[in-house]
Amino acid sequence: MQEWIYPVGVVLAGYTVLGLTGFGSAMVIVPLLAMNWPLPEVVALTLLMDVPASAFHSWLNSSQVQWRELRRLLPGLVIGTAAGLSLTPHMESRWPLLVLGLYVAAVGLKTLRAQTAEQHRPAKGWAVPVGMVIGLVEMLFGTAGPLVVAWLSRRLADAQQIRASTPMIIAVAATTVLAGMALEGRLTSDSLWQRWSGLIGVALWGVWSGHRLAHHVPMAHCAR
Helix, strand or coil, X not given: CHHHHHHHHXXXXXXXXXXXXXXXXXXXXXXXXXXXXXXXXHHHHHHHHHHHHHHHHHHHCHHHCCHHHHHHHHHHHHHHHHHHHHHHHHCCCCHHHHHHHHXXXXXXXXXXXXXXXXXXCXXXXXXXXXXXXXXXXXXXXXXXXXXXXXXXXXXXXXXXXXXXXXXXXXXXXXXXXXXXXXXCCCCCCHHHHHHHHHHHHHXXXXXXXXXXXXXXXXXXXXXX
């Protein structure tokens, strides 16, 4: 039981963040679980939890989901995932962990900065290269949520639509990545599925708790 206390706490915190803001679960879970478990295994576990948890969040907010944004990103997601598969043999080194740490820190600092200038709305054609980057990062680290939010925040003006649409795109990106992992035989570990069985209920509970909490917290405070 002592071995499960830390993972349960991390997963509950991560998916409460997802339920609250619409993203951020993997940014909490992947770095913290990677301190105890190998990064590739943590990424696979997080992706397997992200699909049902993100789909659950989108269902709770179904009226606000913007499906057209997913259709624009999908081709790039597939290409980025394929590129990430070719880089996974290098995931045992320390460099990916350093990149992940810098990425998480940079996103946190950017979020805390006040947004004063009006952001330019990018053209629809940028969806393919942006989707490629999202697919690549999701494949390597399982934590592309901030990239999705950065794109949607420039495409959509309604914060609630961004909060509802982000998990839906993450769920599709994670499904695409998991399909690539399955083709490579990276989802056959018994320990992986044992951990998933023990943590998926905690993940869904966290999403529900965060969703309930979101009704009482302003969106600007949620982001911070």
